[in-house]
Amino acid sequence: MATTGSLLAGHRAFPRNSKRSQKLGQLIFVVGFFLILELLVRSGILNRLIIAEPSRVLLRLWQDLFTQELWTAFLVTFWEVGVALVMSLLVGLVGGGLLYHYSTVRKALQPVLVGFYSAPAILLYPVFMTLLGPNSLMIITMATIMGAVPISVNLAIGFGGIDPILLKLGRSLNLRGPRLMGKILIPAATPVLFAGFRMGLTFALIAVIGLEFLTYSGGLGRLISWRYSIFDSEGVYAAIAIVCCLAMAVNYALGVMERRIVNRF
Amino acid sequence: MSVSVSIENVSKTFGVPGTEFVAIKQADAQIQPGEFVSILGPSGCGKSTLLDMVAGLATPSRGTVSIHGQPVTGPDERMAMVFQQMSLLPWRTIQANVEFGLEVRGVGEAQRRRTAREMIDLVGLNGFEEKYPSQLSGGMNQRVAIARALALDPEILLMDEPFGALDEQTRRIMGIELLRIWDKSGKTIVFVTHSISEAIQLSDRILLMSSRPSTIREIIDVPLARPRSIEDLSSETARDIELRVWKVLLEETGAK
Ligand SMILES: Nc1ncnc2c1ncn2[C@@H]1O[C@H](COP(=O)(O)OP(=O)(O)OP(=O)(O)O)[C@@H](O)[C@H]1O
Numbered sequence: 001m002a003t004t005g006s007l008l009a010g011h012r013a014f015p016r017n018s019k020r021s022q023k024l025g026q027l028i029f030v031v032g033f034f035l036i037l038e039l040l041v042r043s044g045i046l047n048r049l050i051i052a053e054p055s056r057v058l059l060r061l062w063q064d065l066f067t068q069e070l071w072t073a074f075l076v077t078f079w080e081v082g083v084a085l086v087m088s089l090l091v092g093l094v095g096g097g098l099l100y101h102y103s104t105v106r107k108a109l110q111p112v113l114v115g116f117y118s119a120p121a122i123l124l125y126p127v128f129m130t131l132l133g134p135n136s137l138m139i140i141t142m143a144t145i146m147g148a149v150p151i152s153v154n155l156a157i158g159f160g161g162i163d164p165i166l167l168k169l170g171r172s173l174n175l176r177g178p179r180l181m182g183k184i185l186i187p188a189a190t191p192v193l194f195a196g197f198r199m200g201l202t203f204a205l206i207a208v209i210g211l212e213f214l215t216y217s218g219g220l221g222r223l224i225s226w227r228y229s230i231f232d233s234e235g236v237y238a239a240i241a242i243v244c245c246l247a248m249a250v251n252y253a254l255g256v257m258e259r260r261i262v263n264r265f
Numbered sequence: 266m267s268v269s270v271s272i273e274n275v276s277k278t279f280g281v282p283g284t285e286f287v288a289i290k291q292a293d294a295q296i297q298p299g300e301f302v303s304i305l306g307p308s309g310c311g312k313s314t315l316l317d318m319v320a321g322l323a324t325p326s327r328g329t330v331s332i333h334g335q336p337v338t339g340p341d342e343r344m345a346m347v348f349q350q351m352s353l354l355p356w357r358t359i360q361a362n363v364e365f366g367l368e369v370r371g372v373g374e375a376q377r378r379r380t381a382r383e384m385i386d387l388v389g390l391n392g393f394e395e396k397y398p399s400q401l402s403g404g405m406n407q408r409v410a411i412a413r414a415l416a417l418d419p420e421i422l423l424m425d426e427p428f429g430a431l432d433e434q435t436r437r438i439m440g441i442e443l444l445r446i447w448d449k450s451g452k453t454i455v456f457v458t459h460s461i462s463e464a465i466q467l468s469d470r471i472l473l474m475s476s477r478p479s480t481i482r483e484i485i486d487v488p489l490a491r492p493r494s495i496e497d498l499s500s501e502t503a504r505d506i507e508l509r510v511w512k513v514l515l516e517e518t519g520a521k
C-alpha cells in the first residue's frame with residue numbers, strides 16, 4: 001500500500017518546466033551506463049559469458065529481427081501477455097468491485113491478498129502444471145491470477161479510501177449511481193486504480209515470461225532459457241531486451257490511457 | 266412572513282442503542298427568510314451535526330427540520346453548503362471546481378463559465394482560474410468552496426466555519442464581502458462559527474449552543490445597525506452582547 005501512497009499526492013499538481021532537462025539526464029545516464037559496461041567487458045574485467053557487450057547485443061538484436069525463431073517466440077509471448085492482461089483486468093475489476101462492495105469480505109481478505117503481493121506466487125506453478133499441463137492455458141491462467149490480485153486490491157483500496165467529504169459533497173448535490181461514479185468516485189480513485197493496473201500488468205508479464213522460462217513451453221521465456229543453456233549470452237540479452245521493450249510498450253500504453261482518462265475529468 | 270428554516274425539538278444520537286451517544290438534545294430555532302443567523306458554540310458541541318440536519322445530509326433522531334414548512338428529507342436545491350473540511354476536487358482546476366455544482370445541475374457550459382468567473386472574482390481569486398487546489402493555500406481553497414456554493418445561487422446558504430482557516434484580517438474582510446453579497450441577494454444564511462466577534466460582526470441573531478448534551482441554549486439578538494463599522498463593533502451594545510455570550514459559555518463549562 002505504501003507504493004500507491006505516493007501516487008495519491010496529486011494528479012497534475014506539479015509544473016513540467018524541468019521535464020526536458022530531466023529527459024536529457026536520463027539519456028546521459030543510460031548511454032553512460034552502457035558505455036562503461038562495454039568498456040568493462042572489452043577490457044576483460046567482466047566475463048563475456050556472463051555479460052555480453054552492449055554493442056554485440058545490439059547487433060544480435062538486429063540480426064534476430066530477421067529470424068523466424070524470434071518472431072515465433074515473440075508472437076507466443078505477445079499473445080499470452082495480451083490475453084492475460086485483458087483477463088486480469090476483467091477479473092481484477094469484478095473481484096475488486098465485489099471486494100469493495102462486501103466490506104466484511106474485504107476486511108477478512110485484504111491482509112491475505114496484500115501478502116500475496118510479496119509472496120513468490122509464481123512458485124505455485126507445479127500445482128497449475130499438474131492441473132493444466134505445461135501449456136499456454138496454464139501460463140495465461142496463472143498470469144491472470146497474479147495480475148488480478150493487485151488490480152482488485154487497489155480498486156477496493158482506491159474506492160474505500162476516497163475522502164468522505166467528497167462523498168458528502170456528492171450527496172449534497174444529489175449525485176447518485178453512475179453520475180457519482182463518473183464525477184467523483186472514479187476520478188478520485190484513478191491514481192490508486194492505475195497504480196494497481198501497472199502492478200497487475202507487471203505481475204502478469206513476469207508470470208508469463210517466468211513460466212515460459214521454467215516450463216520450457218514456448219515464447220520469449222523459452223528462447224531465453226534455450227540460449228542460456230547453450231551459453232549464447234548475446235542471444236540471452238537480445239531476447240531480454242525484447243522483453244523489456246514489450247514491458248515498456250505495455251506501460252507506455254497504460255500511461256497514455258491514464259492521461260486520456262484524467263484529461264476527461 | 267413564513268419561516269425559512271424551522272428546527273423543532275431536534276435531537277441526534279449516534280451509535281447503537283445501549284452505547285448511544287447524544288450529540289444534540291431538543292434543539293429549537295426558527296430562522297426567517299433573509300436572516301443572517303450564526304450558530305456559536307464550543308468545539309465538538311454539535312454545530313456541524315445540526316447544520317448537516319438542516320442540509321438534509323443527516324436525519325434527526327427525533328424532531329423535524331423544515332424549509333418553508335416542508336420537512337427536509339434529503340438534500341434540496343434551495344440550499345447550498347460550504348463544508349468545514351477541505352472539499353475541493355483535487356483533479357479539477359479552480360474554475361472547474363467552482364463550476365462543479367452547476368455542471369451537476371445541468372447548467373449549460375457558457376452560462377456555467379460566466380457564473381464561475383463572476384464568483385471567482387467575487388472571492389478575490391482572479392488569475393487563479395487554471396490553478397489546481399494543491400497550488401493554493403488553505404484559506405484560498407476555502408474561498409473557492411464559498412464561490413462554488415454561491416455559484417448555485419441558493420436561497421439558503423449553509424456555511425460551516427468557512428473562515429476557519431483564515432487569519433483575523435482576511436476573515437474580517439471576507440466577512441464584509443459576505444455581508445455585501447447577503448445584502449444584495451437577500452439570501453438566508455446560517456453560519457457556523459466559534460468566534461464570538463465574528464458572530465457579532467455578521468449576524469442578526471446568534472444561536473448559542475451549550476456543550477453536551479448540546480442544545481440551543483440561548484438565542485441572542487444583535488441589534489446593531491448595518492452596515493456595521495469598526496466603531497459599531499466596539500460599541501457598548503456590541504460589548505454587552507459579547508459579555509452575555511461569555512457569561513452563558515462560562516456558566517456552561519462550570520467556570521465563574
Ligand atoms: N458520524 C458520527 N458518528 C458518531 N459520532 C459523531 C458523528 N458525527 C459527529 N459525532 C460526534 O458528535 C459530536 C458533535 O460533532 P460536530 O462535528 O457536530 O461538532 P462541532 O460543533 O461541529 O465541532 P467543531 O467546532 O470542532 O467543528 C462530537 O462529539 C462528535 O464526536
Ligand SMILES: [Mg+2]
Binds near residue numbers: 313314349425
Ligand atoms: Mg464542526
